[in-house]
Amino acid sequence: MxxxxxxxxxxxxxxxxxxxxxxxxxxxxxxxxxxxxxxxxxxxxxxxxxxxxxxxxxxxxxxxxxxxxxxxxxxxxxxxxxxxxxxxxxxxxxxxxxxxxxxxxxxRQTVMEHRGIRMDLLGHTVTYQGEAVELTNREYSLLELFLSNTGRTLTRTQIGEKIWEANYDMQTNLIDVYVRKLRQHFDLNQEGPSIIKTVRSVGYMMS
The missing domain is CATH 3.40.50.2300 (Response regulator)
Incomplete structure (x- = not known):
């Protein structure tokens, strides 16, 4: 099976x-x-x-x-x-x-919202605190994954398999690069800790 x-x-x-x-x-x-x-x-x-x-x-x-x-x-x-x-x-x-x-x-829900982020899955748009956010397709997919799993730790393997599928090389730092890009979009006006938390030696979690 x-x-x-x-x-x-x-x-x-x-x-x-x-x-x-x-x-x-x-x-x-x-x-x-x-x-x-x-x-x-x-x-x-x-x-x-x-x-x-x-x-x-x-x-x-x-x-x-x-x-x-x-x-x-x-x-x-x-x-x-x-x-x-x-x-x-x-x-x-x-x-x-x-x-x-x-x-x-x-x-399945067509809109996801968390800490000022609003993702419209039908319109394929993202806003943050009411302002439009331009994301690449890969950034969009990664954000959707995090929003679908808020409060849950995602390992690097899980992220790689979901976003890059068979093409992801675990030896690269691609995930870190894309997480950093998402943080740059959303952390500037965010009070408190980063919206995407690093879970040491495991992966990341949207908090």
Whole structure:
């Protein structure tokens, strides 16, 4: 499954337990979760319920050998967006993933605001304290990533994979250069600490 999704241009992070999944969700921004509820250290339904209680709103597709109508209803009631019983074909899984992304795109917010920054995703414009800000495409993508993950630390690897994808060389300082450019756009009139905080030896966080 991991290989197949990767071959269809999805970036996949595979975690094998409740503990690993919780750590991944708390540290990274994900667009969709495929959750096998038969985990070795806990019940996936309890995990999903806790995520929803804590405000995680991204789509979740459950995979499970529990295939009764009652099990599927329970999964949806616990907060899943879709439920696929095992065994399943990869083509069906891929179709359901694409469907969830389409559904997600139709309801995703079109304006993001934080500390005076306003990004209009439909108009592809950015203003700061009411004044237009001109950004390159790469700066815009990086700002969108930070605004989508305010208060969450993003590692250099996560930023590189999201913004530069396979073309990013971890040995370069490109991320630092672009973060510095964003700071120059927004920090001059900002009171207090920088709007993008350096998390030493890890990455960056929009605070």
């Amino acid at each position: 991991e290989k197949g999704l990767g071959e269809n241009s999805y970036t996949v992070v595979w975690r094998r337990s409740v503990a690993e999944a919780n750590d991944a969700i708390s540290e990274s921004g994900f667009d969709l979760v495929i959750l096998d509820i038969g985990l070795p250290d806990g019940d996936g339904l309890d995990l999903l319920q806790e995520w929803r209680r804590c405000g995680f709103n991204e789509p979740v597709l459950i995979l499970s050998a529990r295939d009764s109508v009652e099990d599927r209803v329970a999964g949806l009631n616990f907060g899943a967006d879709d439920y696929l019983p095992k065994p399943f074909s990869f083509d069906e899984l891929l179709a359901r993933v694409r469907s969830l992304f389409r559904r997600q795109g139709s309801v």
